Amino acid sequence: MTRIPEGPLRTGFTTGACATAAAAAACGALLTGEWADPVEITLPRGQRVAFPLSERDIGEGWARAVVVKDAGDDPDVTHGARITATLRHGAAGQGIVLRGGEGVGTVTRPGLPVPVGEPAINPVPRQMITQALTHLADARGVPPDFDVEISVPGGAALAEQTWNPRLGIVGGLSILGTTGIVRPFSCAAWIASIHRGIDVARAAGLPHVVGSTGATSEKVAQQHFGLPDHAMLDMGDFAGGMLKYLARHPVPRVTVAGGFGKLTKLAQGAMDLHSARSQVDFDRLAETASTLGADRSAIAACNTASQALSLVGPPLAMAIAEAARDRAAAVTAGKGIAVDVLMIDRAGNLVALADANGARAS
Structure with missing residues (x-):
């Protein structure tokens, strides 16, 4: 670090x-x-x-x-x-x-x-x-x-x-x-790199790009979809920076890939997923989990998002993936972009995939 x-x-x-x-x-x-x-x-x-x-x-x-x-x-x-x-x-x-x-x-x-x-x-x-x-x-x-x-x-x-x-x-x-x-630790420099990656993908005529929060989610997504290196965008925490640029410079399909914690923040409306700038709302996560039969108070009392996931399991992963997909899709609405969300666990296993036409688990 x-x-x-x-x-x-x-x-x-x-x-x-x-x-x-x-x-x-x-x-x-x-x-x-x-x-x-x-x-x-x-x-x-x-x-x-x-x-x-x-x-x-x-x-x-x-x-x-x-x-x-x-x-x-x-x-x-x-x-x-x-x-x-x-x-x-x-x-x-x-x-x-x-x-x-x-x-x-x-x-x-x-x-x-x-x-x-x-x-x-x-x-x-x-x-x-x-x-x-x-x-x-x-x-x-x-x-x-x-x-x-x-x-x-x-x-x-x-x-x-x-x-x-x-x-x-x-x-x-x-x-x-x-x-x-x-300027030290500039968000603008990272976001500019994301934009250039999108520009290159568009110029190459790529129909599908992936924005990943980290190296592990990128590796899983790239293997899952069989995409070339220049289709992979090092999104990091800047989901909003990527999605807003795609809304102005669209590609046919984008996948947002990451772990449960960061995707929960996206599902709850955060566009900057860094821990210093957004946090998981555990009351809202508990509300989502309760619709799946989980103990609301137990989820609200969790210290981490991964702890909540361990208590509820795959249904919560899928619910969050779908909600994150819907949030991301709202940013690019009307631009002809199909939006997927791919979720991995800490071991790098694919745990949920919410695509533009529905949802399926893996």
Whole structure:
């Protein structure tokens, strides 16, 4: 489990901001022979920030700078990564050409904001780099004709800990960021990853996606339905973030997969299933259980949802799965999306499946 630091959490910088800073430093050195260290850049919302250089080198017609990414207090796998920019003079009139070097992935599937075959440098970082280099060139009265290679040594290994392989980004990391700032433990970053997963699934024409609360429920659902990796969405606790985006960008079928506790919260109307932001209402769970013949007071007195399930058994699992399905389906109503809910137990066994046309247990 990731330990959240005590006290105020420190913000950090995105890979896009680090790549821009490294590119700006290398460009300044290439044009003047002098290094700005630290190097200042302007973030998309107008903040001026300075980045120290970890490494710098220059030769005939080229310059290279390295900025070590500081993600602040966010548990980002790219914290400490060496974001590297190598600049060379380009052909007259070519403009700024961005290339991906070692550790930067290549897009191989449609649906992402970068075309297939391009390095996985997202639009805002591309814009940041282009603006920074154009400004430096204009200040010296020269055309902004540069070849820019962004690389992240060790990035291929780091990318295996991200969504990139599932999204069809091969060989390394993505250079990301819309504001330049990493906000610690940001829900927005996770939800954005869910959205990109949906975009890729839609672009691939997939008829069925699965949003899972964790790795075990994902594995069971994937095996049960026989789906490819890029049909699997790491929903985590953000059921609402996934379902609301699907309502705007529908696929024919979605399955929500998880354990009894989180699905109980969904059934009771919660769209954020994290324990810090929603709790099981045991009085409501007792009311549901009583319709199945259970002792209402015994269920209301339970400490955990799994304890309640152990007292009532499969009928309660199915009732909650159906209620969760109905809640999820309400979010996507009228969009032509069939909604299923698949429930597993702690051992990873499928205990209930409520589909769009009824319910069945396994």
